Amino acid sequence: MEKVIIEIFKSLQNNLPVSVIVAILFLLLLGWILSKIPAVVTSFEKILKIYNKIFNKKHVQRSIDQLLCNGYFRHIMYVKNVKVNTLYFGDDTRNYIVRLLIDYRMRDLEDSIKLLITNNRESIPNMIPEKLEQELINTLQNGIKTYLENFKKNEAHSDEEKIIADILISTIWDNYEHDSWKTYIEMVHSIFNQDDIYKNNVAKLEASLLPLPLLVENWLMKLEVTLKNLNGQLSGKVFHGRIFQPIKK
Amino acid sequence: MRIFSSKSKLKILKEHLYFKHIDDLLNNIVPTLEFGDEAKNYLIKLFMTYKLTEFKETILDIINNKKLYYQNPDKLSRIISDKLLSGFYHTLENFKIKEGKTEEDCEVIDMIIERYWTVYHRPMSSFVAKEIKEIYTTKTYKDNYIRMYTTLFIILLLIDIWVKKAVLGFYNINGDFKGKKIHGYEFK
Numbered sequence: 001m002e003k004v005i006i007e008i009f010k011s012l013q014n015n016l017p018v019s020v021i022v023a024i025l026f027l028l029l030l031g032w033i034l035s036k037i038p039a040v041v042t043s044f045e046k047i048l049k050i051y052n053k054i055f056n057k058k059h060v061q062r063s064i065d066q067l068l069c070n071g072y073f074r075h076i077m078y079v080k081n082v083k084v085n086t087l088y089f090g091d092d093t094r095n096y097i098v099r100l101l102i103d104y105r106m107r108d109l110e111d112s113i114k115l116l117i118t119n120n121r122e123s124i125p126n127m128i129p130e131k132l133e134q135e136l137i138n139t140l141q142n143g144i145k146t147y148l149e150n151f152k153k154n155e156a157h158s159d160e161e162k163i164i165a166d167i168l169i170s171t172i173w174d175n176y177e178h179d180s181w182k183t184y185i186e187m188v189h190s191i192f193n194q195d196d197i198y199k200n201n202v203a204k205l206e207a208s209l210l211p212l213p214l215l216v217e218n219w220l221m222k223l224e225v226t227l228k229n230l231n232g233q234l235s236g237k238v239f240h241g242r243i244f245q246p247i248k249k
Numbered sequence: 250m251r252i253f254s255s256k257s258k259l260k261i262l263k264e265h266l267y268f269k270h271i272d273d274l275l276n277n278i279v280p281t282l283e284f285g286d287e288a289k290n291y292l293i294k295l296f297m298t299y300k301l302t303e304f305k306e307t308i309l310d311i312i313n314n315k316k317l318y319y320q321n322p323d324k325l326s327r328i329i330s331d332k333l334l335s336g337f338y339h340t341l342e343n344f345k346i347k348e349g350k351t352e353e354d355c356e357v358i359d360m361i362i363e364r365y366w367t368v369y370h371r372p373m374s375s376f377v378a379k380e381i382k383e384i385y386t387t388k389t390y391k392d393n394y395i396r397m398y399t400t401l402f403i404i405l406l407l408i409d410i411w412v413k414k415a416v417l418g419f420y421n422i423n424g425d426f427k428g429k430k431i432h433g434y435e436f437k
Contacts, residue, residue: 063389071383183270183409187402190266197261197398206389207399210380211406217376218410 063202075213080106089227093242108147112139124201132201133192164239258394262312267401271305274412288434299344307332318393326385334374357431377407
């Protein structure tokens with residue numbers, strides 16, 4: 001290493017006057033000393049922030065547009081249009097009702113996050129990270145309740161349909177207690193507190209959305225297992241004109 | 250905004266929630282899980298402890314590699330996917346070498362662990378491999394430390410799901426191993 005440095009120095013000496021080399025070395029040394037003074041570093045960071053505010057505004061808005069094409073939204077579309085038709089819940093009626101319920105959930109996951117991003121398009125870059133984190137968590141947690149409420153309100157018309165909706169909802173609700181939402185929330189908190197890795201709110205939001213498809217996949221897998229084990233609670237009941245048959249084990 | 254050297258980024262990586270969460274699973278979650286009988290409890294917890302420790306060490310090996318920063322992102326994503334997700338049979342073999350003292354031990358390990366892995370973990374793992382690939386191909390992340398940091402969140406969630414779903418999975422695994430023993434514990 002030392003030999004390489006000496007070689008470089010010698011070749012510079014051959015091509016440049018000594019005074020220029022000394023000036024370069026002096027500037028390098030000055031830069032190194034300044035980087036050790038906290039006040040200088042803070043001022044430099046402030047200047048960088050102002051620079052980013054002025055010149056990166058367009059770039060940030062572009063990043064927000066890209067956020068709306070995130071893999072998360074692609075995955076929701078895939079589940080809604082393709083995957084849901086490959087899941088099997090025991091019989092045609094169970095398939096019908098659970099696929100309907102999944103559609104509600106997917107629409108909620110898609111619309112609520114899109115709304116969060118588009119409604120706050122201008123403010124996201126400058127929002128306090130804690131506030132954005134809370135908005136994201138609230139959106140996702142409220143969604144768990146609202147899609148079930150909407151499902152019941154829009155699809156369960158007769159008393160029997162309301163009972164069926166209640167059985168499904170309580171099963172799914174109980175199931176939530178054991179899933180990985182808690183870990184996900186911890187992860188989001190960790191992402192939003194990591195300014196050294198994720199330099200702005202858009203990067204934080206993007207990193208937070210990335211693990212969500214995994215949570216959706218887990219939910220679908222568990223839904224399949226849990227609803228097969230309802231042990232005859234639905235058998236004989238009618239939903240939208242379809243009768244639940246006893247499940248053959 | 251701060252000016253960061255690769256050294257401090259490495260330190261940040263080593264303080265990732267991933268490592269704290271694995272420790273939490275090992276010390277607080279796994280010991281409380283119930284799988285139906287004493288023998289299942291013993292074997293599955295033993296395997297989980299082995300696998301979780303391996304998950305931790307594998308990532309530490311990858312991030313301690315000095316070439317990490319300069320590695321081709323595509324190659325790095327393949328290394329992570331191979332080591333963490335496809336390397337299951339390698340893990341199973343090592344686990345059998347360590348814990349399978351008799352032929353009966355190995356037979357039971359094969360039956361229970363492989364069946365669980367095939368049904369409950371493989372579909373998720375291939376899904377995660379695709380997610381990881383996306384992190385390494387998108388232009389959003391500028392260097393391998395940031396890519397790695399983001400990847401660890403996805404693997405963390407996969408491991409969390411794997412551990413928490415194991416209870417549901419193992420309750421439904423019945424059959425051929427009834428009456429067999431491992432390290433003195435008999436399967437009911």
